[in-house]
Ligand SMILES: Nc1ncnc2c1ncn2[C@@H]1O[C@H](COP(=O)(O)OP(=O)(O)OP(=O)(O)O)[C@@H](O)[C@H]1O
């Protein structure tokens with residue numbers, strides 16, 4: 721089942737054409753990652769999908785409705801966590817989740833959610849005293865209380881330490897395992913590579929490549945990268961025939977041979993021509 725269907729979507733702000741003819745679909749129960757350098761048009765696209773921004777042209781269906789005319793029932797089926805979402809600093813995680821549960825008429829079990837997010841020990845601390853990772857988990861908690869079908873996560877792990885980041889990854893994988901659809905934006909290629917069923921790379925308002933991580937790497941035509949030491953010198957070779965090259969290098973007495981397949985970050989840089997920050 722298609723949860724999101726976008727066909728020839730355009731968005732023009734006064735002079736800026738932010739989105740130029742996007743077409744893609746998102747399947748239920750998958751993680752779809754929208755990637756692209758700063759200013760590529762990702763946030764604009766997300767805002768259109770969640771119904772807070774009007775499009776200039778094109779067709780958009782989210783949960784089978786036009787986001788510009790979402791019904792109350794459909795709004796309840798989707799959740800958005802923005803990176804900068806404010807939380808009530810002087811309430812505790814328990815109180816905040818209770819508030820969201822009431823607002824969204826959700827039936828999630830708050831105690832279970834706090835334990836699941838590993839926030840049980842902090843349930844009585846004021847939100848302003850939580851660490852960055854704990855705040856991020858609490859934000860995810862605010863969507864779990866009402867059990868949405870489609871979840872938009874805008875850079876959910878920016879500025880988190882590696883362990884907290886992996887924690888959030890696990891939650892995302894768990895949600896996917898429960899049949900939820902996740903629409904992710906991130907600047908971390910490792911994260912997108914780890915989590916995504918489909919990645920969609922945008923540049924200057926257009927899709928430059930889309931597919932599974934494996935597919936976009938294959939389609940990019942990027943070659944395997946081999947580095948080695950030969951006669952005391954560092955060498956670097958890009959090849960489509962790594963086995964043959966490695967055999968040849970061994971024969972010549974090369975050492976410290978490292979064979980690296982192109983990864984998502986290589987593909988990103990290849991298509992967007994910019995360095996990641
Ligand atoms: N409200 C607005 N009015 C005018 N121009 C805008 C507006 N919002 C975004 N833009 C422009 O549209 C383009 C796309 O911006 P957008 O915020 O969608 O990019 P992004 O991919 O989310 O970037 P980032 O990775 O930095 O968050 C940019 O050139 C931006 O300056």
Ligand SMILES: [Mg+2]
Pocket residue numbers: 762763764
């Ligand atoms: Mg953005």
